[in-house]
Every structure is written in structure tokens, then in C-alpha cells.
Amino acid sequence: MQQNRRDFLKGAFWMGAAAVAAHGMADAVRVAGTGKMTTYHDKPIRNLRVGVVGLGRGQAGISGFTLVPGGYIAAICDINAARRNRTLKYLADKKAPTPKVYGDKGPEDWKRMCEDPEVDLIYNSTPWQLHVPIALYAMEHGKHVVTEVPSAFTVEECWKLVETSERTQRHCMQLENCCYGETEMLAYNLVHLGLLGEISHGEGAYLHDLRTANYDKWDEDAGGGGYWDYWRLRHNVVHGGNQYPTHGLGPICMDMDINRGDRFDYLVSVDSKQFGFEEVGKGLHADDPWRSGLKVKMGDMNTSIIKTVLGRTIMVQHNVGTAHPYSRLNLIQGTRGVLQDYPLRIAIEESLGKGAHGFDEKKTQEIRQKYKHPLWKTRDEIAKRMPVTGHGGMDFLMVLRLSYCLQNGLPLDMNVYDLASWCCLCELTEKSADNRGRSMDIPDFTRGAWKTAPKLGLVDVDLAKMNFPA
Numbered sequence: 001m002q003q004n005r006r007d008f009l010k011g012a013f014w015m016g017a018a019a020v021a022a023h024g025m026a027d028a029v030r031v032a033g034t035g036k037m038t039t040y041h042d043k044p045i046r047n048l049r050v051g052v053v054g055l056g057r058g059q060a061g062i063s064g065f066t067l068v069p070g071g072y073i074a075a076i077c078d079i080n081a082a083r084r085n086r087t088l089k090y091l092a093d094k095k096a097p098t099p100k101v102y103g104d105k106g107p108e109d110w111k112r113m114c115e116d117p118e119v120d121l122i123y124n125s126t127p128w129q130l131h132v133p134i135a136l137y138a139m140e141h142g143k144h145v146v147t148e149v150p151s152a153f154t155v156e157e158c159w160k161l162v163e164t165s166e167r168t169q170r171h172c173m174q175l176e177n178c179c180y181g182e183t184e185m186l187a188y189n190l191v192h193l194g195l196l197g198e199i200s201h202g203e204g205a206y207l208h209d210l211r212t213a214n215y216d217k218w219d220e221d222a223g224g225g226g227y228w229d230y231w232r233l234r235h236n237v238v239h240g241g242n243q244y245p246t247h248g249l250g251p252i253c254m255d256m257d258i259n260r261g262d263r264f265d266y267l268v269s270v271d272s273k274q275f276g277f278e279e280v281g282k283g284l285h286a287d288d289p290w291r292s293g294l295k296v297k298m299g300d301m302n303t304s305i306i307k308t309v310l311g312r313t314i315m316v317q318h319n320v321g322t323a324h325p326y327s328r329l330n331l332i333q334g335t336r337g338v339l340q341d342y343p344l345r346i347a348i349e350e351s352l353g354k355g356a357h358g359f360d361e362k363k364t365q366e367i368r369q370k371y372k373h374p375l376w377k378t379r380d381e382i383a384k385r386m387p388v389t390g391h392g393g394m395d396f397l398m399v400l401r402l403s404y405c406l407q408n409g410l411p412l413d414m415n416v417y418d419l420a421s422w423c424c425l426c427e428l429t430e431k432s433a434d435n436r437g438r439s440m441d442i443p444d445f446t447r448g449a450w451k452t453a454p455k456l457g458l459v460d461v462d463l464a465k466m467n468f469p470a
Ligand SMILES: NC(=O)c1ccc[n+]([C@@H]2O[C@H](COP(=O)([O-])OP(=O)(O)OC[C@H]3O[C@@H](n4cnc5c(N)ncnc54)[C@H](O)[C@@H]3O)[C@@H](O)[C@H]2O)c1
Pocket: 053, 054, 055, 056, 057, 058, 077, 078, 079, 080, 083, 103, 106, 107, 108, 109, 110, 125, 126, 127, 128, 130, 148, 149, 150, 175, 177, 222, 224, 225, 226, 227, 228, 229, 391
């Protein structure tokens, strides 16, 4: 697929150059883009003004930004009046500045917030279908934008985000909080210290029983918005493949330095049959003709395997339709050892060839403490001064690092190429699964920049620069 596009773009270059006058700059820059957001950083934004759209999960971001010094919630937007009021009360209780309020003028009122010159960053936590339109509009209006997962669903949407980010020189990051999980960052640390040897394989997943969530309930005060499960089920009814790949995949990509020395090459994907949603629909919703008669395309379990150009493999699974305890798998395998999660188990051989023949709980806990990621040590310091929660602390750390990077003019931990290469799986896994697991090329959204892009390193924040209360 990327080959076709590249060929098209090469062919289009000369025509595009000639047509610039007639069609504006967009096409010319589209051709010229060359992965330049890999190291992009803006000037420091010392007083970060954040506009949040979507006040369900968006409230987690608001909690984080309210704790982090050097910025504040400057604007909020939601079509749901009850949710706007809840956030206003939350901010008032925290004695935070009162934000401007958008959303009361209808479902496109987020545009006014994106146009607001007193907002630097749009934090997009809306239902899936709004992720790309809001991100594009925000960048076109000079804003950096961060978007909840998945930030896009098709290859074309991914290219649009990449090209717009490159042309406007605005950050476009995906809010993949799981990359900041304690276990995920421990794994990153072990891998980058070389303790697991050469990394050849990883596994990640989103295994979360969502069969009985409030799919058919509208929020009383929504005024048009609904519980997320409702729009999610509607999406899953018509899509197969893996429509929520990033929680499990993102951390493995960080371990393997994907887009920073390696990149995805191709994938294969298969869906199991669908039983779970239909069983619950018939069994628990007999009085609801829509639910009880529901035909859901999404299989109970999707399993996809990615091959990277350096020859590694990544297995990603998605299952929201059966009884299963929550798990992201989090398995990273190297020549000298393995880390796997749910529960956390680590085995590292002591000398070459000696092998690792069993998991030892005591050793696992020793390694966990000894190799805790620096950012998690910093989090422990902050936790002595204030409660930092949200999915065990990873939500806070994501907002902390994001704020720190923007305030200090640093590149972000996850850039638009990461967003695109992780999110394009939504379309590519579905196409593969629809075609007996046919192999699908994965585009190189960096257009070669992955070969020279610097590695992320052991990211942290310097608390001395952040003015946290003592
Ligand atoms: N990273 C995580 O751990 C995590 C957890 C939960 C949800 N999510 C993601 O967060 C996103 C939002 O999920 P949610 O659970 O908050 O959904 P939700 O439906 O509860 O909240 C979405 C909010 O957006 C509002 N909204 C809808 N249309 C709007 C419009 N046109 N203008 C302004 N506001 C509008 C709704 O009124 C609602 O308050 C999704 O992408 C989801 O996948 C991520």
C-alpha cells in the first residue's frame, strides 16, 4: 500500500509543482514531507493553556493538568451540559482558574475552541468519529493537539494527520497512557539496559469484557452525547479486526524503538467467530429488538501478527466480547530473558546459555524495585506531596511528561508517526481478517526517517524546573 502511494506521490510531484499556483500549497508540501516531525519541538510554552473537548474520559486529563504546575485548563467543551457543569465544579473546588466554556452552541462548537487564540493545546477526548476532524481543525488553527485512543481508524486518516502535522508544524500526539504504566516502563528500562538481550518478540492486547456495559443507555443530560459504550458498540457492529490496538501495541513499540531504528513491515490478522455480544443481546436484552437481534461483525478474539523490517514479531490481540479478566498481556521476549504481565513475571538467565527455567516471585519483585523506570521514581517523589492517581498513576505521568516537554520546548515522547503506524492497524487488521489473513503492507509514515530518528532514551522530568509545591 505504501508503495502505491509513494509511486503516486513521486509521479504527482512534477504535476503537483506545476499545479501549486492553482491549488495552493497543500499538495506541494504533501509531496515534500519527509518525516520531519521525528525531532520536531516548538519553542517553550511557559504557561500552557489547555482546551479540553469531551468531558468523559477527558476529566482524567483535567485532573492531571490541575496538578501539574506551569499550565492550566483555559477552556472546556462538551455538548453535554451536565458534564460541563461537573467539570466547572471540579475546577472551582480545586481553586483552579475558571475556563472558557464551549459546547453550548451545538455539535461543532469545538471549532470555536480550536480558533481561540488563548488556547495552546487541544486535548481531544471525544467519541471516535470526532478524533480526526477535531485534530485536523485544531492544527489548521495553529494548535498542538493530543487525541485519545485510537486517534484514527483508516490509513488515509493517518496520512492526513501526518501531512497536516508536517505542514502546520504542530504536534499531533496520541494519548497512549499505557506507555507510562509502571510495568510497561519497567520493561522499557530492562530492554534498553540490555538485560533481556536481543529483543525478538513482543505481545500486547486489550482483553476487557465490555459485553454488559451500558450500550443501550443514553446519558439523561447528554443533549445528544451518549455513554461511550454505545458509540463503541455501534462501531464494533460494523467493523472486524482490531479496532483498539494501541494499549497493548504502544508499549511494545517503545521497547522495540519502532520508528526510531526499526519499523513495521507487514501484518496478518484473523478474527474468531462472534458469540459474546450476540449471546448477551439475546440473553439479557430480549425486550430490546435492536440488541436482541444484533449481528456484530467484530469477532470475539482478533489476533494479529506484525513483522518488522529488522525481523521482530509483535502479536496484538483484541477481545471485548467474552468473559475475561482485564489484560494487556505486556510480554517482551529477548534472547536472555522475558517479562510478562497479568501477573508480572520476569525471568532473566544468569549467564549465556544457562537458561531461565522458571519464574521466581521474589526475583521478580527484586528486579521490579531495582530497575524501576526513572519517571516512576519521580512519580513516587511527587506522590509524597499529593495524590497522583488515574489507572494506577500512568494517566498522571502522561500529562506530566506532555506538559514538561511543551513547557521546555522538547520533542514529545510519541509523535504523529507513532500515532499513524499504530492506528492504521484498525483498517489493515480488518482488511486482512476479511481476506483469510492476507498479508498487508504497513505504510512507512516516516518516509525513511525511521532509519536515523534518535531513540527516545530514558525520559524523565526535572522537578526543579517544575515548581511543584513542597
Ligand atoms: N486511555 C484510556 O485509558 C481510555 C479510557 C476510556 C476511554 N478512552 C477513550 O477516550 C475517548 C472518549 O471516551 P469516553 O469514555 O470519555 O466517552 P464518553 O462518550 O463518555 O465521553 C465523550 C464525551 O464527548 C462529548 N461529545 C460528544 N460529541 C461531542 C461534540 N460534538 N462536541 C463536544 N463534545 C462532544 C459527549 O457528550 C461526552 O461527554 C475515546 O476515544 C475512548 O476510546 C481512553
